[in-house]
Amino acid sequence: MLAGASALGAGxxxxxxxxxxARATARVAPFYGGHQAGIATPRPGNVVLAGCDLRTPxxxxxxxxxxxxxxxxxxxxxxxxxxxxxxxxxxxQPVAGLTVTIGFGxxxxxxxxxxxARRPAALTPLPTxxxxxxxxxxxxxDLVIQACAEELVVATHAVRQLLRLAGTTAGLRxxxxxxxxxxxxxxxxxxxxxxxxxxxxxxxxxxxxxTTVWVPPVxxxxxxxxxxxxxxxxxxxxxxxxxxxxxxxxxxxIGREKRSGAPLSGGSLxxxxxxxxxxxxxxxxxxxDSHVRLAAPQENRGAxxxxxxxxxxxxxxxxxxxxxxxxxxxxxxxxxxxxFVPILTALNSHDRLGQFTxxxxxxxxxxxxxxxxxxxLGEELLSGR
Amino acid sequence: MLAGASALGAGxxxxxxxxxxARATARVAPFYGGHQAGIATPRPGNVVLAGCDLRTPxxxxxxxxxxxxxxxxxxxxxxxxxxxxxxxxxxxQPVAGLTVTIGFGxxxxxxxxxxxARRPAALTPLPTxxxxxxxxxxxxxDLVIQACAEELVVATHAVRQLLRLAGTTAGLRxxxxxxxxxxxxxxxxxxxxxxxxxxxxxxxxxxxxxTTVWVPPVxxxxxxxxxxxxxxxxxxxxxxxxxxxxxxxxxxxIGREKRSGAPLSGGSLxxxxxxxxxxxxxxxxxxxDSHVRLAAPQENRGAxxxxxxxxxxxxxxxxxxxxxxxxxxxxxxxxxxxxFVPILTALNSHDRLGQFTxxxxxxxxxxxxxxxxxxxLGEELLSGR
Numbered sequence: 001m002l003a004g005a006s007a008l009g010a011g012x013x014x015x016x017x018x019x020x021x022a023r024a025t026a027r028v029a030p031f032y033g034g035h036q037a038g039i040a041t042p043r044p045g046n047v048v049l050a051g052c053d054l055r056t057p058x059x060x061x062x063x064x065x066x067x068x069x070x071x072x073x074x075x076x077x078x079x080x081x082x083x084x085x086x087x088x089x090x091x092x093q094p095v096a097g098l099t100v101t102i103g104f105g106x107x108x109x110x111x112x113x114x115x116x117a118r119r120p121a122a123l124t125p126l127p128t129x130x131x132x133x134x135x136x137x138x139x140x141x142d143l144v145i146q147a148c149a150e151e152l153v154v155a156t157h158a159v160r161q162l163l164r165l166a167g168t169t170a171g172l173r174x175x176x177x178x179x180x181x182x183x184x185x186x187x188x189x190x191x192x193x194x195x196x197x198x199x200x201x202x203x204x205x206x207x208x209x210x211t212t213v214w215v216p217p218v219x220x221x222x223x224x225x226x227x228x229x230x231x232x233x234x235x236x237x238x239x240x241x242x243x244x245x246x247x248x249x250x251x252x253x254i255g256r257e258k259r260s261g262a263p264l265s266g267g268s269l270x271x272x273x274x275x276x277x278x279x280x281x282x283x284x285x286x287x288x289d290s291h292v293r294l295a296a297p298q299e300n301r302g303a304x305x306x307x308x309x310x311x312x313x314x315x316x317x318x319x320x321x322x323x324x325x326x327x328x329x330x331x332x333x334x335x336x337x338x339x340f341v342p343i344l345t346a347l348n349s350h351d352r353l354g355q356f357t358x359x360x361x362x363x364x365x366x367x368x369x370x371x372x373x374x375x376x377l378g379e380e381l382l383s384g385r
Numbered sequence: 386m387l388a389g390a391s392a393l394g395a396g397x398x399x400x401x402x403x404x405x406x407a408r409a410t411a412r413v414a415p416f417y418g419g420h421q422a423g424i425a426t427p428r429p430g431n432v433v434l435a436g437c438d439l440r441t442p443x444x445x446x447x448x449x450x451x452x453x454x455x456x457x458x459x460x461x462x463x464x465x466x467x468x469x470x471x472x473x474x475x476x477x478q479p480v481a482g483l484t485v486t487i488g489f490g491x492x493x494x495x496x497x498x499x500x501x502a503r504r505p506a507a508l509t510p511l512p513t514x515x516x517x518x519x520x521x522x523x524x525x526x527d528l529v530i531q532a533c534a535e536e537l538v539v540a541t542h543a544v545r546q547l548l549r550l551a552g553t554t555a556g557l558r559x560x561x562x563x564x565x566x567x568x569x570x571x572x573x574x575x576x577x578x579x580x581x582x583x584x585x586x587x588x589x590x591x592x593x594x595x596t597t598v599w600v601p602p603v604x605x606x607x608x609x610x611x612x613x614x615x616x617x618x619x620x621x622x623x624x625x626x627x628x629x630x631x632x633x634x635x636x637x638x639i640g641r642e643k644r645s646g647a648p649l650s651g652g653s654l655x656x657x658x659x660x661x662x663x664x665x666x667x668x669x670x671x672x673x674d675s676h677v678r679l680a681a682p683q684e685n686r687g688a689x690x691x692x693x694x695x696x697x698x699x700x701x702x703x704x705x706x707x708x709x710x711x712x713x714x715x716x717x718x719x720x721x722x723x724x725f726v727p728i729l730t731a732l733n734s735h736d737r738l739g740q741f742t743x744x745x746x747x748x749x750x751x752x753x754x755x756x757x758x759x760x761x762l763g764e765e766l767l768s769g770r
Contacts, residue, residue: 045536046564048698053705087628088579088643089696093566137704151430152537152564156698156710163708164628172708175700177562179431179537181478194473243472243549258473311474313433313541314699315560319522320438323548323557325541 029099031077035214035226036370036377038099038148039308039332040204045182046152047310048159049232049328051105051141051173051363052166059113063382065169066102070376072165073100073158082161090157096150100158102377103144103230103365118381120221122337123366126231129348131358138174138361144230146330152177174361176234178310178328188261188269192237192311192326195254196261199269200295201306212304212339213332223380226369228332231305231340234312234361237326242356253352255290263292275299289352295343303339305331326357336364414484416462420599420611421755421762423484423533424693424717425589430567431537432695433544434617434713436490436526436558436748437551444498448767450554451487455761457550458485458543467546475542481535485543487762488529488615488750503766505606507722508751511616514733516743523559523746529615531715537562559746561619563695563713573646573654577622577696577711580639581646584654585680586691597689597724598717608765611754613717616690616725619697619746622711627741638737640675648677660684674737680728688724690716711742721749 029037054062072082079095081088109119128134145162147155156177163172181189191197202208215224242250247258255273256263265274265285273292277285286293297304310328317324333339348354368378414422439447457467464480466473494504513519530547532540541562548557566574576582587593600609627635632643640649640658650659650670658677662670671678682689695713702709718724733739753763 084632085628087577087624089575089577090566091575091579091644093574138700151567152698153566153696156564156696160624160628160708160710164625171705172701173705175698175708177698179541181475181538182536189478190474190476192472192474194476239472239545240549243470243545247469259476311538311541313537313560313562315523316557320556320558323545323560325545 028079028095029077029097031074032370032373034370035228036101036367037077038101038146039213039228039306039367040209041097041099041148043180043183043308043310044097044148044150045180046149046155047178047180047328047330048145048147048152048155048175049178049330050145050159050163050175051139052143052145052163052170053173054108054112054142054170056169057112059115059382061169062113063379065166066378066382067376068165069102069162070371072161073102073377076100076158076161082165085164087157087160087164090154093151093154096154098147098149098154098158100162101146101148101230101367103146103367104378104381105141105144105363105365107140108142115381118221118223120219120224120366122229122335123364126233126336126344126362126364127341128362129345129359131348131354132362133358133360134362135360138176138234140363141173141365143170144363144365146230150182152179176312176314176328176361178312180310191309192239193242193250193254195250195256195258196269197309198307199256199261200273200292200304202304208304209306211334213306213334215334221366223378224366224368228334228367229336229340230363230365230367231331231333231336232361232363233329233344233359235327235329236324236358236360238356238358239323239325252287253290253356255286255292264290287352289350291347291351291353294346294351300343300346301338303342305333305339305343307331332367413464413480414462414482416459417755417758419755420613421486421752422462423486423531424598424613424691424752425594426482426484426533428565428568428693428695429482429533429535430565431534431540432563432565432713432715433530433532433537433540433560434563434715435530435544435548435560436524437528437530437548437555438558439493439497439527439555441554442497444500444767446554447498448764450551451763451767452761453550454487454547455756457546458487458762461485461543461546467550470549472542472545472549475539478536478539481539483532483534483539483543485547486531486533486615486752488531488752489763489766490526490529490748490750492525493527500766503606503608505604505609505751507614507720508749511618511721511729511747511749512726513747514730514744516733516739517747518743518745519747520745523561523619525748526558526750528555529617529748529750531615535567537564561697561699561713561746563697565695576694577624578627578635578639580635580641580643581654582694583692584641584646585658585677585689587689593689594691596719598691598719600719606751608763609751609753613719613752614721614725615748615750615752616716616718616721617746617748618714618729618744620712620714621709621743621745623741623743624708624710637672638675638741640671640677649675672737674735676732676736676738679731679736685728685731686723688727690718690724690728692716717752
């Protein structure tokens with residue numbers, strides 16, 4: 001495993017605090033080398049996700065922006081102000097495990113910058129499927145910024161500095177904040193459905209994780225080796241309708257027990273899902289249209305995802321209406337075309353959970369590896385011949 | 386001081402964690418007796434603010450809703466699920482200092498419920514001033530819910546349960562989430578302008594605090610004695626324009642040093658503002674149009690506010706545009722007509738900070754005292770003769 005792949009490496013400072021958030025406040029995530037932070041890094045309590053569009057036709061200026069951002073991210077994630085014009089609202093605050101992750105959208109390769117030949121084949125906009133209500137103004141972007149931290153103010157501060165430093169080279173397209181329960185010892189937490197989330201994730205550091213997430217050395221684009229793809233859907237959940245279901249009915253939709261997280265095929269939280277188990281009455285224990293069956297690798301030619309999602313709550317939409325809340329579904333995969341897209345499509349067609357969910361924003365970005373101390377994010381893409 | 390006015394009373398459980406958020410995770414704020422929690426309670430990291438409208442013409446049903454909410458708030462703030470239909474996403478999570486505060490808007494007294502004669506004279510919609518861009522769909526509401534906690538998921542969970550329990554009696558009008566830096570030992574933190582905030586607040590527990598915040602025994606409405614008023618403005622800040630100012634220019638706008646928080650009249654953070662101090666060149670040290678001068682009690686017939694504000698970040702607005710971010714300006718006063726409104730008006734007319742700010746939502750609510758163990762929130766208002 002490369003240096004940056006250890007979620008919290010030598011730079012980690014652990015206080016004597018008793019809780020996860022206490023430990024996290026002084027935590028410094030390493031930045032240089034290997035993979036970008038914010039992927040294998042344990043998920044903290046807050047995220048800011050921002051799509052940006054370039055406002056220059058000049059590839060040299062894009063490179064200059066990424067050099068500036070690289071330097072700023074290194075400084076911010078070490079807990080220091082970017083420059084004398086730093087807005088200063090985190091002065092005296094701990095760094096709170098801040099990570100900043102940068103990705104490149106399909107539109108970066110549309111010809112404006114002479115990069116069309118360097119577009120990874122799998123970097124194409126995610127399909128809009130039946131029932132989707134994608135708001136293009138909250139989707140896509142030439143660049144994406146993911147800032148994660150235990151304190152939202154630390155993540156918003158980081159994104160604000162990058163937007164300022166972008167000057168007239170890039171501008172904000174959309175931005176959303178998300179949150180997750182704090183977790184002691186990286187234990188799985190519950191999602192807005194009330195179910196334990198992420199149980200099917202490959203373990204960070206395992207071979208399965210590496211195969212799922214990191215672009216392998218044999219790839220169509222050398223600049224993306226050791227990188228990954230971020231596939232994003234903002235998924236609105238009709239929480240009022242969901243809450244009106246009995247727990248028994250919710251369990252049938254998901255395919256797991258709500259309290260324990262155990263699959264309905266038996267066992268406990270960590271037990272493998274047994275898709276062929278039957279109930280005493282002869283029905284499939286994990287119903288045919290349940291979420292865990294349709295998302296299972298066995299049903300998707302072995303495809304897996306690494307999910308690192310957050311909840312969101314955006315207010316009433318329409319006004320005087322329902323709560324616009326749900327999931328910022330953030331998945332990291334080595335190849336969207338054979339991992340994310342088939343699973344998305346399978347879930348869209350049959351998933352009983354789909355009665356309660358609407359995809360309202362979407363995005364895909366190629367996420368380059370971390371820079372070394374002597375290079376910058378995307379240098380091989382933008383400077384290579 | 387009444388029992389509930391001690392911000393963290395006998396129910397507080399303090400862990401051995403080293404940080405403020407570690408201590409807060411297991412903290413239980415007291416609910417019954419005295420003043421409602423969430424006002425004198427130290428400000429935690431997160432808020433959910435929701436305006437609700439009643440959808441019934443029946444005063445009895447309003448009372449039943451408030452009885453249900455009272456019971457649910459007591460349960461939730463003690464860290465327990467409301468009922469078997471609790472959505473469950475905080476199962477296993479610490480209570481994180483949750484407080485839930487309920488208030489009544491002017492529209493509750495509009496005649497639908499026979500309460501017109503019980504409207505406090507000071508409970509009238511806040512004025513819309515020049516430069517305001519108030520979105521009525523994000524403003525007002527018959528009822529307001531303020532849920533505060535160290536973990537956003539705990540606050541969103543609480544509001545979600547109250548909305549569910551409201552059934553068809555009340556519906557969501559608008560909702561917004563906010564955040565604040567965590568603070569060790571209740572020290573003041575920085576606002577989105579990068580300046581130390583809340584320095585002018587009266588100290589919780591002082592006579593000045595009580596006079597500023599709590600409705601006194603001699604009041605036009607007996608049901609509101611020991612209650613307060615919440616005056617709310619969502620204040621959008623043009624952060625890009627603000628960040629483009631030099632620190633020296635920012636200091637002239639505010640009237641304080643950015644790093645230390647000391648007034649420009651000299652001293653340190655806690656020094657009183659000396660409005661008559663002059664610079665060696667004979668100018669006023671605190672400029673005539675600076676924010677601290679215009680907000681100073683000396684300039685407002687002694688009027689003070691208790692501010693307990695949070696930052697917000699709502700995304701790009703318009704899309705492909707500027708960041709919609711700023712302050713959820715939450716102030717608690719015994720009499721809005723002689724405290725909040727004059728200060729609001731003074732700042733609107735002259736404040737140099739106004740170049741960077743736009744008020745985009747507004748609300749005022751009368752906040753009754755906490756119930757006893759044998760009563761419910763607003764009982765004296767709704768059941769009294």
